[in-house]
Amino acid sequence: MIKISIQQEDFDVSSEINSMNSKTIGAIATFSGIVRDSSESSSLISLTLEHYPGMSEAALKKIANAAKREWSLEAVRIIHRVGRLLPEDTIVFVGCASAHRQAAFDGCRFIMDFLKTDAPFWKSEETQEGSFWISEREKDKKASESWLLKNT
């Protein structure tokens, strides 16, 4: 079971985890990405997320499918929020359910690494000094490239 949502509204993590549960699952790993109050330069007022509708859903689905196949995951849940968010708001949620814990952890990490480089979302930061588009992080590129190396 793969479920992908791109939405403005907040959501309840407990319900998402419950929806992944079943009698054959032994492990659920999750990741929540949170808005921090500091930007690259100064303190942050808000974060706005833009996406490419259609392509963003397809990209997340492709990443989820790859993870599900690689680790025989029983359920994958991805929620990516868009629009204007405030510090402490959740930006993204990834959940992976599996019979065993290593598969759940690996799947979750793989999805986050590729989501950072392969899904068409863009962040702009509103600070006291104005609004700025966030630039690509070299670290994120390396994180997703490291998975490719392992699989060749």
Next chain:
Amino acid sequence: MIKISIQQEDFDVSSEINSMNSKTIGAIATFSGIVRDSSESSSLISLTLEHYPGMSEAALKKIANAAKREWSLEAVRIIHRVGRLLPEDTIVFVGCASAHRQAAFDGCRFIMDFLKTDAPFWKSEETQEGSFWISEREKDKKASESWLLKNT
């Protein structure tokens, strides 16, 4: 902030995640261990968890402290349930909050690996054929030993 609970009662994952949140946190990784309906031999009716009161809290605290130090985690939450549990019940919850995602993932995985080998909890399975104590998993020993190798 480190918080450890050993309890019979269920709990709400959303509240636990919210309690770890703060304006300096960018990432929360969690793990939930769930009772599966199949035992080593046949289908499972219930799972009973026993622990060594006093030593179990101390062992979990030691593991949480080691993880917090190694990855500069901002918050660590461990809940281990005891008593009689049914399929789909949560056995254990681990949450790690950090500025960055790799630290949160690593911390969470480290805690689970050591919890499996260094915390005095024991599981017995109730099946149609009777009740049996679960035996140690070689895989779990190797998982926690692999961390030691990295740090030497």
Next chain:
Amino acid sequence: MKILYFAWVRDNIGYSQEELSCPEHVRTINQLVEYLKLQSEGHARAFNDMNAIRAARNQQFVTHDTKLSDADEVAFFPPVTGG
């Protein structure tokens, strides 16, 4: 051809999409960009540094030498920063 712009590419151009009938010689992403740069100062600014530009054709990431047809949906945007 339908062309979409996102993030600071759109901010520079001033709008988020346009329909264009390209001249015959525009057959790749790179050739499309050269053609678009002539449309306005905003287009020229947006495509000033092509190392900072990513492209998609029919909602799939593509390299800048990818061939195009008039029925394609093409999108230009900075490297992604979601998650």
Next chain:
Amino acid sequence: MKILYFAWVRDNIGYSQEELSCPEHVRTINQLVEYLKLQSEGHARAFNDMNAIRAARNQQFVTHDTKLSDADEVAFFPPVTGG
């Protein structure tokens, strides 16, 4: 000396704790086990395979050659299987 038993070690022995005054020659975990095995058939069964037994002294895991004193809390149990 306070002695605690958990999981199938306790099931074999039939109770979860006892207070013992050990003879002078019992100074290590291994010596304590040899002494306990004489107490009952249950004790003998519980400690039949010492490779399957873990021990704690004052709530810390210890090896079987660890020295003991009369004020110690000692616990015997199988390898842990929590989480």
